[in-house]
Amino acid sequence: MTEPLLRIDQVGKRFGGFVALDGIVLDVAPGERLGLIGPNGSGKSTLVNCICGTLQNETGSVTFDGRKIDGLAAHQRTILGLARSFQLPRPFHSLSVADNLRIPLLYAVKARSGSHLSAGQLNDHCVEYLRLVGLDHKAAKLPRDLTQVEMRKLELARAIAAEPKLLIADESMAGLSHSEIEDILKLLVALSERGITIILIEHIMSAVMSFSQRLVVLVSGKKIADGKPDEVVRNPEVEKAYLG
Amino acid sequence: MQSRTFILVTIAVAAAVFAVAQLVSNNYLFFAGYTVLQFVVLATAWNILGGYCGYVNFGSAAFFAVGAYSSVFLHKAYPLPVPALILVAGFIAGIVGFGMGYLTLRLRGSFFAIATLALAVVLQTLVTNWDFVGGSRGAYVIRPNTLDVFGYQIPYIEYLFLQMLVLATIAIATARTIERSRLGYGFATIRDDELAAEAAGVPTLRLKLIATTLSGALMGMAGAPFPYYLGFLQPQSAFALEYAVNSIAMPMIGGTGSWIGPLIGAVLLGTIQQVATVTISSAVNVLIVGVLLVAFVIIAPNGIVGFVQNLMRKGRP
Amino acid sequence: MDFPLELLINAIIAGVLLGGFYIAVTVGISISFGMLDIVNIAHPAFIILGSYLAYIVNSTFGLDPVLVGLLMLPVFYALGAAVYQIYYVSFEKRGQEALRGLAFFFGILFITEVGLILVFGVDYRYVDAPYIGPTLRFAFVDLPYRMLIPCVLSLLMLVVLQAFLSHTYIGRAIKAVSQDQGALALMAANPVAIKRIAFGISIATAALAGAFLVIIQPVEPSVGREYIGRVFAICVLGGLGSLPGTVIAAMLLGVVESITATFYGPSWAPAVAFGFLLLTLAFRPAGILGR
Numbered sequence: 001m002t003e004p005l006l007r008i009d010q011v012g013k014r015f016g017g018f019v020a021l022d023g024i025v026l027d028v029a030p031g032e033r034l035g036l037i038g039p040n041g042s043g044k045s046t047l048v049n050c051i052c053g054t055l056q057n058e059t060g061s062v063t064f065d066g067r068k069i070d071g072l073a074a075h076q077r078t079i080l081g082l083a084r085s086f087q088l089p090r091p092f093h094s095l096s097v098a099d100n101l102r103i104p105l106l107y108a109v110k111a112r113s114g115s116h117l118s119a120g121q122l123n124d125h126c127v128e129y130l131r132l133v134g135l136d137h138k139a140a141k142l143p144r145d146l147t148q149v150e151m152r153k154l155e156l157a158r159a160i161a162a163e164p165k166l167l168i169a170d171e172s173m174a175g176l177s178h179s180e181i182e183d184i185l186k187l188l189v190a191l192s193e194r195g196i197t198i199i200l201i202e203h204i205m206s207a208v209m210s211f212s213q214r215l216v217v218l219v220s221g222k223k224i225a226d227g228k229p230d231e232v233v234r235n236p237e238v239e240k241a242y243l244g
Numbered sequence: 245m246q247s248r249t250f251i252l253v254t255i256a257v258a259a260a261v262f263a264v265a266q267l268v269s270n271n272y273l274f275f276a277g278y279t280v281l282q283f284v285v286l287a288t289a290w291n292i293l294g295g296y297c298g299y300v301n302f303g304s305a306a307f308f309a310v311g312a313y314s315s316v317f318l319h320k321a322y323p324l325p326v327p328a329l330i331l332v333a334g335f336i337a338g339i340v341g342f343g344m345g346y347l348t349l350r351l352r353g354s355f356f357a358i359a360t361l362a363l364a365v366v367l368q369t370l371v372t373n374w375d376f377v378g379g380s381r382g383a384y385v386i387r388p389n390t391l392d393v394f395g396y397q398i399p400y401i402e403y404l405f406l407q408m409l410v411l412a413t414i415a416i417a418t419a420r421t422i423e424r425s426r427l428g429y430g431f432a433t434i435r436d437d438e439l440a441a442e443a444a445g446v447p448t449l450r451l452k453l454i455a456t457t458l459s460g461a462l463m464g465m466a467g468a469p470f471p472y473y474l475g476f477l478q479p480q481s482a483f484a485l486e487y488a489v490n491s492i493a494m495p496m497i498g499g500t501g502s503w504i505g506p507l508i509g510a511v512l513l514g515t516i517q518q519v520a521t522v523t524i525s526s527a528v529n530v531l532i533v534g535v536l537l538v539a540f541v542i543i544a545p546n547g548i549v550g551f552v553q554n555l556m557r558k559g560r561p
Numbered sequence: 562m563d564f565p566l567e568l569l570i571n572a573i574i575a576g577v578l579l580g581g582f583y584i585a586v587t588v589g590i591s592i593s594f595g596m597l598d599i600v601n602i603a604h605p606a607f608i609i610l611g612s613y614l615a616y617i618v619n620s621t622f623g624l625d626p627v628l629v630g631l632l633m634l635p636v637f638y639a640l641g642a643a644v645y646q647i648y649y650v651s652f653e654k655r656g657q658e659a660l661r662g663l664a665f666f667f668g669i670l671f672i673t674e675v676g677l678i679l680v681f682g683v684d685y686r687y688v689d690a691p692y693i694g695p696t697l698r699f700a701f702v703d704l705p706y707r708m709l710i711p712c713v714l715s716l717l718m719l720v721v722l723q724a725f726l727s728h729t730y731i732g733r734a735i736k737a738v739s740q741d742q743g744a745l746a747l748m749a750a751n752p753v754a755i756k757r758i759a760f761g762i763s764i765a766t767a768a769l770a771g772a773f774l775v776i777i778q779p780v781e782p783s784v785g786r787e788y789i790g791r792v793f794a795i796c797v798l799g800g801l802g803s804l805p806g807t808v809i810a811a812m813l814l815g816v817v818e819s820i821t822a823t824f825y826g827p828s829w830a831p832a833v834a835f836g837f838l839l840l841t842l843a844f845r846p847a848g849i850l851g852r
Contacts, residue, residue, distance in 0.1 A: 366839065
């Protein structure tokens with residue numbers, strides 16, 4: 001049994017009187033493809049925020065790659081190899097599309113390896129990641145010139161550009177066409193085959209089912225199911241949560 | 245243009261400015277020019293934190309005054325030549341900037357802005373009650389009329405003008421170097437979306453502290469020769485509101501995106517104010533700056549530079 | 562050694578009266594900054610404007626300054642609504658409020674102060690009213706009427722505002738918009754209109770606060786700047802948007818300032834508020850009763 005890459009141990013988070021997360025326990029093995037689903041407001045984004053350091057969990061602890069990361073700032077976690085895309089894209093609007101990808105390379109990757117990427121190598125990496133999501137023809141554009149769909153792809157590309165060990169893709173497929181969803185899935189599978197652990201948060205069930213090796217369901221801040229996708233969707237509690 | 249080339253060009257331009265000033269050889273020009281150059285430094289320094297990182301500093305006067313009063317203190321305790329004073333002032337003001345940043349930068353940007361207002365008043369109160377540097381009565385700084393350089397007698401004001409010219413060159417070169425560097429990219433992400441910047445691996449607190457320290461240090465350096473320029477220093481002059489307004493108005497009117505904006509804003513507004521003070525009154529001229537600030541911020545948020553860039557973009561087919 | 566107990570007690574009482582007045586000064590910021598997240602550093606400028614208007618009407622027509630303040634309420638409300646509209650269209654809508662919005666208010670603060678200097682000069686102006694001068698005395702305790710009346714009226718103003726926020730539809734909508742704009746929009750209430758009303762109210766309070774100010778002390782244009790620190794110090798210390806917190810923080814600041822001025826001299830007074838502010842921001846930014 002290998003050590004889990006990510007261990008979430010009794011993590012809890014409250015906002016005033018509202019309990020957003022209630023004692024979440026979750027292990028993610030290295031190289032795993034985990035799907036995370038749940039109705040809106042179930043706490044998925046809060047969980048992602050606590051894992052990545054955007055928010056700090058009040059109870060419990062998060063361990064990544066054998067190391068407790070509670071209290072670490074978000075940028076430190078990214079340097080350690082944790083990357084996420086935001087549900088609502090947050091591009092750097094004064095920087096070009098290519099420069100948006102340059103940032104994680106300049107900061108997260110450089111801090112990690114301490115290597116000196118030449119300007120040329122930096123550019124090559126940027127273009128490579130843009131090509132992965134099909135945005136290389138828009139490298140010089142500004143984010144405000146992109147369509148909604150292209151912004152989602154940029155958001156995902158920026159997370160990938162941080163060259164993470166664990167990538168959390170938060171609803172990157174919303175609004176995409178069927179073929180675009182296929183493209184993103186292919187991309188995620190390719191990343192997974194390179195050894196990157198992926199947590200996919202999605203509402204598009206077909207994508208989640210085909211991608212995930214394991215499925216976790218969150219409802220009202222609690223984990224109500226965790227197991228093989230086929231078994232989880234047949235779980236009566238899961239059905240109840242989705243169908244009311 | 246490579247950074248090294250740019251620095252050489254700036255030095256050349258600065259040398260040319262000085263040469264022209266020598267040719268015209270009107271003492272008033274040196275006095276007025278000193279003030280304009282001082283604003284170039286202040287505006288450029290403000291913009292490093294304000295324009296590049298998006299954090300507004302209302303307390304530029306505080307850092308300026310720290311520089312001015314450290315000169316007064318040393319003048320009374322342990323006199324040093326002006327260039328040394330500038331370095332000391334920069335060091336002290338930099339520490340003040342770091343300290344204030346450390347206390348408040350972990351909070352929202354609006355809290356930082358308010359804290360800078362507070363800093364200016366607290367420091368002014370401290371200085372007003374500190375008799376060694378003159379307190380509210382002020383301190384006299386006796387300075388020679390001329391300076392002996394290789395046998396030539398140079399008017400002291402030209403010496404100060406030259407110092408400020410060098411400082412302005414350093415400020416602009418620093419700003420431009422930052423813009424093109426990894427640090428500059430980091431600053432831009434802080435301005436655009438700090439949360440996303442953190443997620444992308446940018447150590448936002450560290451970068452913000454660098455910006456506050458650097459910005460504060462430059463402002464302090466601009467203040468160091470001030471007591472020698474006036475011959476006398478009172479808290480009201482050092483902490484004058486016009487420094488706070490001009491440090492903000494000049495970059496915002498010129499354009500906050502790059503080093504050019506503060507330069508244009510400082511030269512333009514600085515010159516207008518010098519003319520207005522002489523012809524109208526100093527209160528009116530400061531009012532004009534305020535009105536221009538509000539007008540530009542509403543109508544032309546990207547400043548003169550942004551306006552010109554827009555024109556050029558529309559001009560293209 | 563004769564410990565000046567009487568002096569201390571009087572200083573504390575003066576501080577409490579002052580603190581009461583500070584509530585009036587701060588309540589507007591509690592709304593605009595605490596609830597609407599608008600950093601209106603020009604708020605003291607509106608207060609000084611109120612003071613000068615009270616002065617003009619009082620010296621020309623002999624009208625009681627508090628009455629002038631009340632008459633000015635609708636005028637200042639309209640002014641506030643207009644300012645918010647400009648702020649919203651120019652900055653909030655474009656997401657520029659962090660840099661440009663702040664510069665905008667700073668510009669207004671500045672223009673107001675310099676404008677007042679140009680029109681009225683730097684001489685101190687004061688108002689005339691029958692209660693300015695006489696003092697209520699209990700044993701050794703001094704309660705100057707010119708401080709007592711603004712204090713009482715300020716507390717009254719606070720009670721009225723609190724009632725408005727808790728028991729009227731618009732008041733509750735304002736509280737709602739401070740917590741979740743999106744939810745309010747979904748309830749088919751227009752968040753922008755609600756914020757405009759709230760900001761208008763916040764500036765309207767400045768009309769009364771200005772009248773109280775000129776009753777308590779003579780004013781000149783730069784007095785506004787001292788109040789920037791006080792206003793934000795109280796607001797932050799009291800916990801943004803918490804009206805009860807404002808009361809506690811205002812009283813605390815008033816008392817500390819008063820004791821400092823009595824025992825160490827008035828030249829240290831401005832530093833007290835700003836020092837409070839810096840310390841609060843550094844160590845407990847959520848304030849005493851913060852959420």
